[in-house]
Amino acid sequence: NAMIEKAQNTMKNISHKIVVMSGKGGVGKSTVAVNLAVALALEGRKVGLLDIDLHGPDVVRMLGGNSAKPYQVGNDVLPPEINGIKVISTSQFLKDETSPIVWRGPLKTSAILEFLGDIAWGELDYLIMDCPPGTGDELLTVFQNFKDIDGTLIVTTPSVVSQDDVEKAINFSKMMNVNILGLVENMSYFVCEKCGEKHYIFGQDGGKTLAEKYNLELLQEIPINKIIRSNMDKGQPAAYFGIPDTVAPF
Amino acid sequence: NAMIEKAQNTMKNISHKIVVMSGKGGVGKSTVAVNLAVALALEGRKVGLLDIDLHGPDVVRMLGGNSAKPYQVGNDVLPPEINGIKVISTSQFLKDETSPIVWRGPLKTSAILEFLGDIAWGELDYLIMDCPPGTGDELLTVFQNFKDIDGTLIVTTPSVVSQDDVEKAINFSKMMNVNILGLVENMSYFVCEKCGEKHYIFGQDGGKTLAEKYNLELLQEIPINKIIRSNMDKGQPAAYFGIPDTVAPF
Numbered sequence: 001n002a003m004i005e006k007a008q009n010t011m012k013n014i015s016h017k018i019v020v021m022s023g024k025g026g027v028g029k030s031t032v033a034v035n036l037a038v039a040l041a042l043e044g045r046k047v048g049l050l051d052i053d054l055h056g057p058d059v060v061r062m063l064g065g066n067s068a069k070p071y072q073v074g075n076d077v078l079p080p081e082i083n084g085i086k087v088i089s090t091s092q093f094l095k096d097e098t099s100p101i102v103w104r105g106p107l108k109t110s111a112i113l114e115f116l117g118d119i120a121w122g123e124l125d126y127l128i129m130d131c132p133p134g135t136g137d138e139l140l141t142v143f144q145n146f147k148d149i150d151g152t153l154i155v156t157t158p159s160v161v162s163q164d165d166v167e168k169a170i171n172f173s174k175m176m177n178v179n180i181l182g183l184v185e186n187m188s189y190f191v192c193e194k195c196g197e198k199h200y201i202f203g204q205d206g207g208k209t210l211a212e213k214y215n216l217e218l219l220q221e222i223p224i225n226k227i228i229r230s231n232m233d234k235g236q237p238a239a240y241f242g243i244p245d246t247v248a249p250f
Numbered sequence: 251n252a253m254i255e256k257a258q259n260t261m262k263n264i265s266h267k268i269v270v271m272s273g274k275g276g277v278g279k280s281t282v283a284v285n286l287a288v289a290l291a292l293e294g295r296k297v298g299l300l301d302i303d304l305h306g307p308d309v310v311r312m313l314g315g316n317s318a319k320p321y322q323v324g325n326d327v328l329p330p331e332i333n334g335i336k337v338i339s340t341s342q343f344l345k346d347e348t349s350p351i352v353w354r355g356p357l358k359t360s361a362i363l364e365f366l367g368d369i370a371w372g373e374l375d376y377l378i379m380d381c382p383p384g385t386g387d388e389l390l391t392v393f394q395n396f397k398d399i400d401g402t403l404i405v406t407t408p409s410v411v412s413q414d415d416v417e418k419a420i421n422f423s424k425m426m427n428v429n430i431l432g433l434v435e436n437m438s439y440f441v442c443e444k445c446g447e448k449h450y451i452f453g454q455d456g457g458k459t460l461a462e463k464y465n466l467e468l469l470q471e472i473p474i475n476k477i478i479r480s481n482m483d484k485g486q487p488a489a490y491f492g493i494p495d496t497v498a499p500f
């Protein structure tokens with residue numbers, strides 16, 4: 001299939017591909033993916049960020065580039081650069097930002113292949129892929145067509161409910177023979193700014209339990225922090241690096 | 251198609267159908283769906299809970315019925331009852347709870363139709379449907395095949411990122427001519443138990459802003475509360491009712 005070949009050709013010019021995933025929604029996949037991309041760009045690497053969470057395309061807002069759209073140069077369509085990062089997301093293709101993406105499986109698959117095959121990403125050191133929750137069409141399209149993925153970063157929160165779904169994502173990665181780089185536990189605890197009390201709002205040790213069970217590395221435990229949420233809402237991820245010890249777990 | 255007809259026949263015996271959805275993951279859809287179901291059952295109504303979040307089936311654990319499976323009586327397959335609520339979820343059909351559901355769109359569609367058409371739900375006063383994030387196959391299957399849905403409950407958190415995706419879900423509901431019962435804002439604030447300080451961890455007024463913009467009712471603002479999370483992790487939703495003013499927003 002020509003679309004798959006074009007997408008595979010694009011990937012040949014990209015040294016490292018990292019998939020940020022989780023079986024569970026709302027655990028912080030986009031937050032981790034965006035900050036990983038920014039951290040790598042700050043080190044001077046050529047970084048691309050592909051948002052394959054087609055229904056919930058949040059990375060452009062988080063990076064602060066709501067107005068940047070893909071643009072045509074000759075025959076090529078180029079990804080816009082935001083904060084030095086090349087970004088492609090369904091949010092850039094909507095006539096109106098508030099309209100839903102109402103696609104069934106097959107359309108999602110061809111959209112992902114087009115985002116890779118029809119966009120001139122050029123040479124990249126890293127391509128970070130932000131995924132939707134679940135183990136459906138989007139992830140299958142990536143894992144079935146690209147065999148040289150460096151690995152997955154799997155994000156969880158400490159809660160038992162989150163572990164249930166994240167465990168499925170770990171087994172999915174294994175099933176598809178995709179290396180797991182490690183686990184990231186997000187929203188590990190909250191420290192009250194007023195009195196210093198530490199609150200384990202979403203529970204404790206979800207990341208540790210899964211890391212031990214599957215012999216994975218727990219790369220980082222990121223606390224709940226208002227600055228993280230407000231930076232992402234305002235599109236200022238770089239400012240997030242002001243709290244280096246809680247940032248990109250890499 | 252015979253499957254659709256069977257599913258539509260099942261729905262004829264159900265008085266009210268409520269779809270709990272959100273464009274965003276991890277905002278508390280399952281938490282709201284499970285507690286709404288429990289609240290209705292506590293009032294003596296006949297309630298069913300259908301989990302169409304096929305990849306992230308959490309409602310059975312939250313209800314406390316991990317071991318309850320669908321069972322055969324004559325020609326019928328009956329949904330198990332947990333806490334007086336009939337429940338069907340993909341988690342009941344897995345050989346091993348940790349294995350992922352690796353289905354593409356068409357399989358998801360037939361699974362949902364089978365969950366309705368091949369299961370003997372009997373007469374119900376309410377069927378609550380817990381949805382995955384996004385506006386893809388699962389929601390399309392429900393909205394395209396069942397025209398007598400009472401309405402959707404749309405769950406958001408206060409954050410701007412969450413509003414982006416939830417706004418798409420609102421427009422999707424409108425696009426499909428499905429009534430919106432109202433918005434529920436979850437994780438509105440956190441009160442430190444030690445010093446009483448109120449923390450707006452995920453921002454403020456996301457629910458109000460959307461409710462005003464789309465002329466919807468903001469049914470409830472549920473605070474972040476450790477008891478809510480630990481009850482759901484332990485499968486004791488009824489205990490949650492110990493804090494009536496923050497519970498099911500109905």
Ligand SMILES: Nc1ncnc2c1ncn2[C@@H]1O[C@H](COP(=O)(O)OP(=O)(O)O)[C@@H](O)[C@H]1O
Pocket residue numbers: 022024025026027028029030031032058186187222223224225226228229230232233275276409410411412451452
């Ligand atoms: N450590 C954190 N502290 C506070 N808020 C966070 C943190 N991580 C993520 N968030 C917020 O939680 C919400 C969900 O995060 P997001 O990255 O969108 O998750 P996902 O991509 O898994 O759906 C967003 O509003 C985000 O700003």
Ligand SMILES: Nc1ncnc2c1ncn2[C@@H]1O[C@H](COP(=O)(O)OP(=O)(O)O)[C@@H](O)[C@H]1O
Pocket residue numbers: 025026159160161162201202272274275276277278279280281282308436437472473474475476478479480482483
């Ligand atoms: N108000 C709340 N306070 C504390 N934890 C909550 C609250 N609402 C939901 N949670 C927890 O947040 C996580 C996400 O909730 P869940 O209902 O699974 O969301 P969704 O169905 O939208 O993915 C779960 O671990 C749940 O226990």
Ligand SMILES: [Zn+2]
Pocket residue numbers: 192193194195196197442443444445446447
């Ligand atoms: Zn305090």
